[in-house]
Amino acid sequence: MSSKDRILSRIRRAASGPDPEVPRDYLRVHGSRTPAERVDLLAAHLTEYRATVHRTDEDGLPMLLAWLLSRHESVLVPPGLPPYWLSAADPTRIHDRAASTPAGLDRVGGVITGCALAVAETGTIVLDGGPDQGRRRITLIPDHHVCVVRVPGQVVDSVPQALERLDPTRPLTWISGPSATSDIELDRVEGVHGPRVLDVVLLDAQ
Amino acid sequence: MTGTDLGMPAFPPFPEAAREAVGNEVLRANLRHATHTIRDKRARAVAELDDWDRLRAAGKAVKDHTLRHLDRYLLELEAAVTAAGGTVHWAVDAEEANRIVTGLVLATGEREVVKVKSMATQEIGLNEALEAAGIAAYETDLAELIVQLGHDRPSHILVPAIHRNRGEIRDLFRTEMGRWGRPAPEDLGDDPRELAEAARLHLREKFLRARVGVSGANFMVAETGTMVVLESEGNGRMCLTLPETLISVVGIEKVVPTFRDLEIFLQTLPRSSTAERMNPYTTMWTGLGPSKGADGDGPTAFHLVLLDNGRTDTLADPTGRQALRCIRCSACLNVCPVYERAGGHAYGSVYPGPIGAVLSPQLRGTAAPIDATLPYASTLCGACYEVCPVAIDIPEILVHLRERVVQGGPVTREGVRVRIRPAHGHTAERAAMRAARLLLDRPGALRAGERLLSRARRLRPRRLPGPGRAWTDTRALPDVPAESFRDWWARERKSPQK
Ligand code: SF4
Numbered sequence: 001m002s003s004k005d006r007i008l009s010r011i012r013r014a015a016s017g018p019d020p021e022v023p024r025d026y027l028r029v030h031g032s033r034t035p036a037e038r039v040d041l042l043a044a045h046l047t048e049y050r051a052t053v054h055r056t057d058e059d060g061l062p063m064l065l066a067w068l069l070s071r072h073e074s075v076l077v078p079p080g081l082p083p084y085w086l087s088a089a090d091p092t093r094i095h096d097r098a099a100s101t102p103a104g105l106d107r108v109g110g111v112i113t114g115c116a117l118a119v120a121e122t123g124t125i126v127l128d129g130g131p132d133q134g135r136r137r138i139t140l141i142p143d144h145h146v147c148v149v150r151v152p153g154q155v156v157d158s159v160p161q162a163l164e165r166l167d168p169t170r171p172l173t174w175i176s177g178p179s180a181t182s183d184i185e186l187d188r189v190e191g192v193h194g195p196r197v198l199d200v201v202l203l204d205a206q
Numbered sequence: 207m208t209g210t211d212l213g214m215p216a217f218p219p220f221p222e223a224a225r226e227a228v229g230n231e232v233l234r235a236n237l238r239h240a241t242h243t244i245r246d247k248r249a250r251a252v253a254e255l256d257d258w259d260r261l262r263a264a265g266k267a268v269k270d271h272t273l274r275h276l277d278r279y280l281l282e283l284e285a286a287v288t289a290a291g292g293t294v295h296w297a298v299d300a301e302e303a304n305r306i307v308t309g310l311v312l313a314t315g316e317r318e319v320v321k322v323k324s325m326a327t328q329e330i331g332l333n334e335a336l337e338a339a340g341i342a343a344y345e346t347d348l349a350e351l352i353v354q355l356g357h358d359r360p361s362h363i364l365v366p367a368i369h370r371n372r373g374e375i376r377d378l379f380r381t382e383m384g385r386w387g388r389p390a391p392e393d394l395g396d397d398p399r400e401l402a403e404a405a406r407l408h409l410r411e412k413f414l415r416a417r418v419g420v421s422g423a424n425f426m427v428a429e430t431g432t433m434v435v436l437e438s439e440g441n442g443r444m445c446l447t448l449p450e451t452l453i454s455v456v457g458i459e460k461v462v463p464t465f466r467d468l469e470i471f472l473q474t475l476p477r478s479s480t481a482e483r484m485n486p487y488t489t490m491w492t493g494l495g496p497s498k499g500a501d502g503d504g505p506t507a508f509h510l511v512l513l514d515n516g517r518t519d520t521l522a523d524p525t526g527r528q529a530l531r532c533i534r535c536s537a538c539l540n541v542c543p544v545y546e547r548a549g550g551h552a553y554g555s556v557y558p559g560p561i562g563a564v565l566s567p568q569l570r571g572t573a574a575p576i577d578a579t580l581p582y583a584s585t586l587c588g589a590c591y592e593v594c595p596v597a598i599d600i601p602e603i604l605v606h607l608r609e610r611v612v613q614g615g616p617v618t619r620e621g622v623r624v625r626i627r628p629a630h631g632h633t634a635e636r637a638a639m640r641a642a643r644l645l646l647d648r649p650g651a652l653r654a655g656e657r658l659l660s661r662a663r664r665l666r667p668r669r670l671p672g673p674g675r676a677w678t679d680t681r682a683l684p685d686v687p688a689e690s691f692r693d694w695w696a697r698e699r700k701s702p703q704k
Contacts, residue, residue, distance in 0.1 A: 001294040002296070003297060003514075006298055007512070007514045008277045008281075010521075010522075010621040011276045011280075013621070014521040014522035014527075015273065015517050017274070017524055018274075020266075020270050020272055021612075022264055022267040022271060022467075023264050025290055026264055027255075027257040045483060048484070097521065102448050104683055106410070119484075123483060123484065136443065136489075137320055137447050137503075142631050150246050158315075160469040163466060164466075168427065168432045168490065169495065169656075170492075171489075171495055173487065173488070173489050173490075174484065174487065176482070176485065176486050178439070179440040179486060179487070180438050180439070181349075181402060181438060181439045182365065182438075182480070183352070184348070184367075184398040185236070185372055185400070186368075187238065188244055189398050189399050189402040191403070191438065192348050192402050192405055192439040193410075193411075193439045193440030193441045193443070195342045195411065195440075206499060
């Protein structure tokens with residue numbers, strides 16, 4: 001008998017008893033908010049996780065991004081990033097290609113992406129590898145991640161609402177603040193592996 | 207007959223290990239600080255959700271329903287993972303799982319792997335098995351790195367190196383890092399920031415060249431084949447995305463039916479665990495993705511090893527099986543007055559604290575002295591049950607296992623129903639008495655136990671389960687006083703005792 005058959009037959013002999021219905025009476029959202037309040041809550045929670053939050057509109061975006069990225073010589077850019085976002089920025093744009101090695105990406109200081117959505121109640125941004133976000137590795141290796149969230153359209157209230165809108169077959173990365181550890185005497189330290197600096201730009205769609 | 211190998215050397219019975227641990231002042235101070243800090247923060251994070259009780263009930267029900275139809279959901283999972291370009295392997299025990307993983311790594315031609323912290327691979331002793339095959343396995347979670355450099359064992363589920371303080375960590379980094387790769391800077395100080403930076407540089411070197419990654423998973427979704435890993439540092443993302451081959455070793459109880467079910471656990475796990483609204487990083491991936499890895503986003507080969515190793519035996523026990531609901535949040539450790547004093551090592555397994563006291567003796571059987579004494583490593587104060595996000599009644603299982611140790615009875619071992627004999631009367635009794643003395647000798651521990659007991663009064667059963675049952679058939683249990691005598695004395699005397 002294969003191990004698979006052995007495990008399955010053990011399960012069939014062992015599983016018995018009641019089969020509970022899953023009660024789904026928990027809340028879809030905690031509290032009710034206007035779109036503006038939802039965006040404010042997202043900003044507050046991101047800040048609590050030591051991400052830096054900026055707000056701007058379409059006109060102000062290129063200057064803001066130019067300023068945020070000015071400390072880097074080069075910056076990673078996903079293939080489908082709207083070109084006008086970086087129209088005022090100086091750093092050399094590095095495009096992630098299948099052939100680029102992790103070591104190569106390690107020489108780039110920053111990365112700029114959009115996102116799939118953001119969750120206000122938890123202060124989370126979710127990336128799904130869409131054209132303005134690129135591969136998972138480009139938001140992981142550089143030390144500085146700038147992420148643009150279109151508000152209020154990309155902001156949902158809660159985790160249940162977020163899952164509803166996501167496609168599970170895409171690679172998903174949920175980010176709540178910069179990389180952090182509390183492993184040494186419970187002192188919180190940013191970094192160790194992922195980006196140590198996370199800037200979130202809330203882009204008003206006027 | 208222990209059958210299940212948890213990859214651990216022989217351990218002394220809990221009372222002996224605990225006696226040694228409670229004499230260690232540094233350990234006790236660190237543990238106290240850790241457990242109290244997390245405990246207080248957690249209570250605030252949980253209070254934020256007014257539907258906490260409903261989320262808890264839903265999480266419990268999802269897990270119970272899945273366990274009831276575990277065969278069906280595992281087959282569904284296998285089909286979904288396979289359709290998405292992954293390969294599924296089934297491992298009955300630790301040995302088989304280790305053999306599969308070792309074979310997969312050797313087939314890549316590589317001799318090193320990077321690992322993200324995984325309790326399942328610790329449980330089966332994978333690192334040791336890989337080492338025996340000439341493969342170096344690097345733990346990449348900061349705490350796990352500390353544990354590995356110190357040739358040590360983890361002592362807490364969430365903060366595995368909590369028994370070490372910053373001075374010790376600096377010394378370890380200075381002496382050991384160079385032997386494994388990039389050495390620590392000569393003048394390394396003991397500031398956590400500096401230490402983290404040293405670890406970052408040391409580990410980054412490994413990530414960037416690693417071609418094989420090994421992980422566990424927090425959840426697997428049957429419907430879609432999606433794997434879910436929650437973490438804080440980013441080392442998980444590194445191990446899950448950069449290598450060409452990814453091997454995930456996951457206990458069969460980690461499956462949930464639908465993608466939607468994650469909405470429950472993504473709310474309860476981070477809050478129960480690190481007391482955050484959400485952990486910094488969660489990665490979800492489905493096989494090799496829609497394009498089957500062709501776009502180079504993530505590994506080009508994915509293997510999932512489904513691990514039994516005593517889980518189906520645990521499933522066969524209607525009382526004990528609820529331990530399989532555990533989502534490894536570690537909340538029960540942080541409220542346990544016994545764990546707080548004894549520390550994680552005393553439990554002699556990768557699963558410490560209250561959950562370890564019920565899980566290890568079920569996965570391994572109760573034949574070894576450590577496993578026979580683990581069900582006594584508790585005051586039965588009930589605090590672990592109250593915090594558990596999937597409502598595992600740990601005290602109930604503890605009493606059930608005590609009964610098994612003392613009276614023997616039917617159990618399932620390696621899929622076969624057998625009847626075990628009682629442990630030698632004096633062994634069990636001695637274990638119980640030593641565990642009691644451990645507490646009675648230490649007024650602080652007893653006081654904590656009493657307080658929690660009076661707080662949990664309304665949950666107190668009318669009848670004692672297990673060996674005490676006959677006695678309570680004809681008597682009512684005495685009421686637990688609203689206030690312990692010690693508290694009353696302290697209050698009456700108005701002493702500022704804490
Ligand atoms: S038993 Fe419950 S509280 Fe303890 S680690 Fe598991 S899920 Fe968390």
